[in-house]
Amino acid sequence: MARTTEKLDEKIRARNIRIILDVATDVFSRKGFDGARIAEIAELANLPKANIYYYFSSKEDIYSTIITNLIAGWDDALSKLRVDQDPADALRQYVRAKLVYARENPRESRLFASEIIQGARFLSKKDRAHMRAATDRYVAVLDQWMQEGRMRKIDARHFFIMLWGATQFYSDFEPLACDALHRNSLSEQDYDSAVDTIVSSIVSGVIPVAQPNR
Amino acid sequence: MARTTEKLDEKIRARNIRIILDVATDVFSRKGFDGARIAEIAELANLPKANIYYYFSSKEDIYSTIITNLIAGWDDALSKLRVDQDPADALRQYVRAKLVYARENPRESRLFASEIIQGARFLSKKDRAHMRAATDRYVAVLDQWMQEGRMRKIDARHFFIMLWGATQFYSDFEPLACDALHRNSLSEQDYDSAVDTIVSSIVSGVIPVAQPNR
DNA sequence: CTAAAAATTGACGACCTGGTCAGGTTACAG
DNA sequence: CTGTAACCTGACCAGGTCGTCAATTTTTAG
Known part of the structure; x- marks a missing residue:
């Protein structure tokens, strides 16, 4: 995270992270940790799966x-x-x-x-x-x-x-x-x-x- | 289930079904339906996975x-x-x-x-x-x-x-x-x-x- | 405009999943 | 002993799983 570009960083990063966490909460709550699939989270978040892994290192x-x-x-x-x-x-x-x-x-x-x-x-x-x-x-x-x-x-x-x-x-x-x-x-x-x-x-x-x- | 061989049927069937249901209860309770794996149930029951499917049609x-x-x-x-x-x-x-x-x-x-x-x-x-x-x-x-x-x-x-x-x-x-x-x-x-x-x-x-x- | 940093993503790999099946063994009735 | 029904199981399959990566586009600072 660069120091000079904090504003935009925060905007895009924060937004995507918020969306991912939000839909992930939904999926995890319905399926539990083992039953949840990253693909479903990606789909609900309208993001390609690889993008999820750009913000989070793992399930x-x-x-x-x-x-x-x-x-x-x-x-x-x-x-x-x-x-x-x-x-x-x-x-x-x-x-x-x-x-x-x-x-x-x-x-x-x-x-x-x-x-x-x-x-x-x-x-x-x-x-x-x-x-x-x-x-x-x-x-x-x-x-x-x-x-x-x-x-x-x-x-x-x-x-x-x-x-x-x-x-x-x-x-x-x-x-x-x-x-x-x-x-x-x-x-x-x-x-x-x-x-x-x-x-x-x-x-x-x-x-x-x-x-x-x- | 043949009528004439009920006694043995019951013994082997009943025993295996009981074991399967017992260990399956354990696995399902720890992982939930989606997270549970038939392979783990088979392992804990000391039965080959295919044998599970001899007694039950599906997860x-x-x-x-x-x-x-x-x-x-x-x-x-x-x-x-x-x-x-x-x-x-x-x-x-x-x-x-x-x-x-x-x-x-x-x-x-x-x-x-x-x-x-x-x-x-x-x-x-x-x-x-x-x-x-x-x-x-x-x-x-x-x-x-x-x-x-x-x-x-x-x-x-x-x-x-x-x-x-x-x-x-x-x-x-x-x-x-x-x-x-x-x-x-x-x-x-x-x-x-x-x-x-x-x-x-x-x-x-x-x-x-x-x-x-x- | 330019260059670099951030963000995006399609394709892929290695492994795991539920479930099938054909060919075998065991147990028992007669 | 013999035939048959019950039982067993290694090998397999099609599709799904997490996670990776290199190539690309977008954004932003200067």
């Missing part, structure tokens, strides 16, 4: 780039939990942010899920450490709330896994979610209902305090 | 067979909800049964997840209808409990999606779960903690009834 290069990008985008999008917030409000915001991201970026969501299911082979140690650290910060906030008596004592790590699983389901297993909800596709209202159900279940519980016997 | 044939089998095994393994049960007990049993199945059959779990993420291309209409019907039965039980005041009124369909997502996570996204829990692998105790956290969160809620302000 893995494209794939890893996407993964690193999406992890970065992820914790940008996530609503941050802060100790001074009201726990119930904060959790609602968190669940909502995660579902909004899942709705707006289903391909990234599925690509990531695919990668993990297939053994997290290309998830770099750095990215993993990054995610672990983020989890630890969230767990610390919940632990603090529990210590202050503002939240019941539960295992914060399993609790987050529960939230991730519940929210992830809507993007990754969309066909199943549609079936379960008797829908052809999920509307914004369905996502709102999801937030409501998840939040109200975990905040207040589903069993009434004074429980009648039969 | 898809193997794959579909596995999917139909695992769906059948699935609702056998699931704890059934009955209206006359105590809701809290019943939900605990359900969550436990799902996690036990996920722990004991991670390959099947991941294979199914892979299939759904990749668009449920080979999930037959019959299998889908079967799953929808099962969901409807579960939803009916919860609705009944709500009508009787034994459960808070929430959207039962989203509630089940939440349970599925939360439990599915432990098998499908095991590497992430391990990271989140600071483990190298998940022990039986981790699964017990998962059940406890999930059940106590959704049964009683995580926010104390009398919530102190700061």
